[in-house]
Amino acid sequence: MAPIRGEATGPPVDARVARTRQDILRATLDVLTSQGLDGLTHPHLAEVAGYSRATLYNHWPNRTALLRDAYTYAGAGKHSTPTGDLRSDLIAELTMFRTEMERHGLDRALAVLAAVTAFTPELAEVRDQLVTDGEQVMRGLLAPVLDGPELDAAVLMLTGAVLNSALLHGQLPSDSVIAAAVDLVLCTLGGPAS
């Protein structure tokens, strides 16, 4: 979850305020991926970020507002760059998804996001935007060769295999599981395409 988008909402702000907001959003992401929801209180975040509680409440009156900006600031993580070899490109993109989980706590950030949005409909929009961005490369790779429910299923299955492994099996998928998942999906094209 490397910052990729910067400030996404609100009016133009001067450099000092922008820096304050960035410091606090970074601290929010740190706490979110190291302690989860329990650490996400304004008093605790103020302490971690080194700002007053009043500053936090001033910018974000509640946790939902803070989470919305923190996830927008974080973005969906890095993507791979397609080379034109479909099988290698799918494997590279899933491997990048796994790397973002491993290095930047994307797995924990997504687990918290799922648990929060299930009960906070106001966050559905930021979740949907993150998921759209997160799936963009995968969907772009598969759209020329699959369509309709088959395309939707393939995207859900490939990213879902990595998610399922990380979120409910407590381990990231191995290289061989990622390759096997890609080959299962590519079978329908008459064998691995390259």
Next chain:
Amino acid sequence: MAPIRGEATGPPVDARVARTRQDILRATLDVLTSQGLDGLTHPHLAEVAGYSRATLYNHWPNRTALLRDAYTYAGAGKHSTPTGDLRSDLIAELTMFRTEMERHGLDRALAVLAAVTAFTPELAEVRDQLVTDGEQVMRGLLAPVLDGPELDAAVLMLTGAVLNSALLHGQLPSDSVIAAAVDLVLCTLGGPAS
């Protein structure tokens, strides 16, 4: 998440105590699937279940202990009964998974479980048991026709497609997406097996 296992831990208890524990675990699951982690405090649960806080603390000194017993009590939900037609059986099992999400809030329970176990290693064991039980029928259906990383990938992808849809796309997968997911996996067997 219908209760399927009853009490799983602790010494034999008399009927009154067993009933108290059951009432409170049911209330815990209700709160967990309707309000999420924010509602999971001992005072709030005591109020909802109609018992004293002291009773709750007496049985479960902390939230982790309570969650462990609540998830064990809930179990992994109902399964379909295989008929021998692999394609229909896989579709039926994924459809049952979706139904358990729809009717009993299994999607929310799993979102909370993922978010909690990411930061509470003590709960990994109960999560692993639930996932093993939850995957059991699916794995049993696929084990005769796939093995190694291909079997692991297929199980992660099929259940992962439903999970991904529910937890990160905010909607349960349609019948046609479920059927397309099953057909993608069965392709490797030389077309839908029946």
